[in-house]
Amino acid sequence: MVPVSTQNPAHPEGVPSAPGAFLQDRLAGWVSDLTTLHELTERLAGTSTLDGALQELLDAGAALVGASRGLLVLEPADGRGPSRTIGLGLAHAELGHIETVPRSATAHGRFLDGLPGTDGPVACPDLLADPALDPRCREVAALLGHAATYTQPLMSATTGRLGAAVWLYDEPAEPLERQRHLVAVYARHAAEHLARLLELERARADAAVIAEELLPVRLPRVPGVRLAARHLAAPGGGGDWYDALPLPDEALGLAVGSVGGSGPSALAATGRLRAGLRAYAVLEGEDPVAVLSDLELLLRLTEPATAATALYAYCEPERRTVLLAGAGHTPPLVTGDRRTEFVETTLSAPLGMLSCWEAPSVEFTPLPGETVLLYTDGLLRRTGTTRDRAFARLRSAAAGVPKALRQDPGAVADHILRAVLPDGRDDDGRDGDGRTEGVALLAVRFDQDHSPPGTRR
Structure with a gap:
C-alpha cells in the first residue's frame, strides 16, 4: 500500500513561519501527492483483468482516505453486467450482512439506483450519532464495528455509472479535503480503466457464447x-x-x-x-x-x-x-x-x-x-x-x-x-x-x- 503524505508544516511554537518556508511546504506536499497518484495509477494500469483492477482500486482508495476496510460494488448502469461485490478486510459473511441493509439506506445504494442528488462522494462521519439512520444499517454497523463511511461513485465518460466504492472507519472520522481530492482524481482515472476492462470482458464472454453455439448441442x-x-x-x-x-x-x-x-x-x-x-x-x-x-x-x-x-x-x-x-x-x-x-x-x-x-x-x-x-x-x-x-x-x-x-x-x-x-x-x-x-x-x-x-x- 502506497502511503499518502499527511505532513503539515511544523514550526516551533511562537515562531512565525516565513512565506518562503510555507510555499516550500505546500510545494513539497503537492509533489508528494502527485508522486502517490502516479504510483497508484501505474499499479492500476498494470492490471489486465477486471477482478484485479477492482481489488487494486479498493486497496488504493483505502490508502488515500486512511481506511482499513471497505467494499466495492460493480453494477453498470446499462444492466449488461457483470455485477460483482468485493471486500477489503471483510469476510464473506460480513459482506452478506452489509447486503441485508436496504439500498435506499446507504449512500452507495442510492447512487447505484440512480436516485437524485447522489452523483458525488458522500461522507458519513458518525453513523451511530445520526438519528435518521436506518435501524438495520445501525444494527449492521454495530455488528461489524464501523462508525463512519466514505462513499466514492465510479463514473465513466464513455459508459456512465459503473459502481461505487465504500470505505469504513472504526472510529468517527472523515477524509481531509486534500484526501477527498486525491481519491476523486484517482477514481476518475480508475473508472476509465474499468470501462475498458469491462468491454473487454464482455467481448470475451460474447465470444465464448458464440464458440459454444458453434459446437454440437x-x-x-x-x-x-x-x-x-x-x-x-x-x-x-x-x-x-x-x-x-x-x-x-x-x-x-x-x-x-x-x-x-x-x-x-x-x-x-x-x-x-x-x-x-x-x-x-x-x-x-x-x-x-x-x-x-x-x-x-x-x-x-x-x-x-x-x-x-x-x-x-x-x-x-x-x-x-x-x-x-x-x-x-x-x-x-x-x-x-x-x-x-x-x-x-x-x-x-x-x-x-x-x-x-x-x-x-x-x-x-x-x-x-x-x-x-x-x-x-x-x-x-x-x-x-x-x-x-x-x-x-x-x-x-x-x-x-x-x-x-x-x-x-x-x-x-x-x-x-x-x-x-x-x-x-x-x-x-x-x-x-x-x-x-x-x-x-x-x-x-x-x-x-x-x-x-x-x-x-
Missing part, C-alpha cells in the same frame, strides 16, 4: 460406443472445435480441429469449416482423405489467408474399426487397461498451407473397453512445456486414470484435463507464453459388451 447415441466432449474456450474466442455425427449403417463421423487466430474472424471460419465437414462427411464419410481434401478446397475458397488443422475419423462401432486422416493435427491417444499409446499417423501439412492437400489414411482397431481421445493442439500448448514433454504428460495422465473411472468417457476426459493443464481444469486460456489457447477434447469409449461383427442391435 448434443452428442449422438450410437450402439457400441459412448461419447463425451469437453471444450475450454480461449478468452479471445479461438477456433478449437469438435464434432460427432451419425452416418448410415450405424457408422459414426468424428472430428476435431483448430483454426488459426482468435476473435470474430476465427469464430466465423470455425463455423464454416465445421458446417462444411458435416456436409462432406455425409457425402463421402467412408473416405476421410476425400473429406479433408474437400475441406481444404473450401478453406482456400472462403478463408484464403487462414490455416487450420483437422482430424476426421470414420468409425464403425460394430466392427470396432476407426479409419482416420489428419491435416497437421495431433495423433489420437488410445487408453485402456492393457495399453496407453498414440496412434501412428502420417505426417501432413495443415489445411491451407499447400495448393493441394492429400495424405494417406490410417486404420486401427481399439480393444473392447478402450477409449480413443481426439484433442486439439491447444491441450499440449497450454501445458507450458516443450512439445515432447507435453505429449509425455498427456500419455501419463491417460495411463493414470483410475480403473473405477475408465468406464465413463466424461470422467476420463475430466481426469486428463485436471492432470495435464498446469492449474487443473481452468478457463483462463493462457499458456506458459501468455498466448490464448482453446482446447477441444473428444473421448470415444468402445463398450465391453460389443456385438459380434455382422449383427445389429
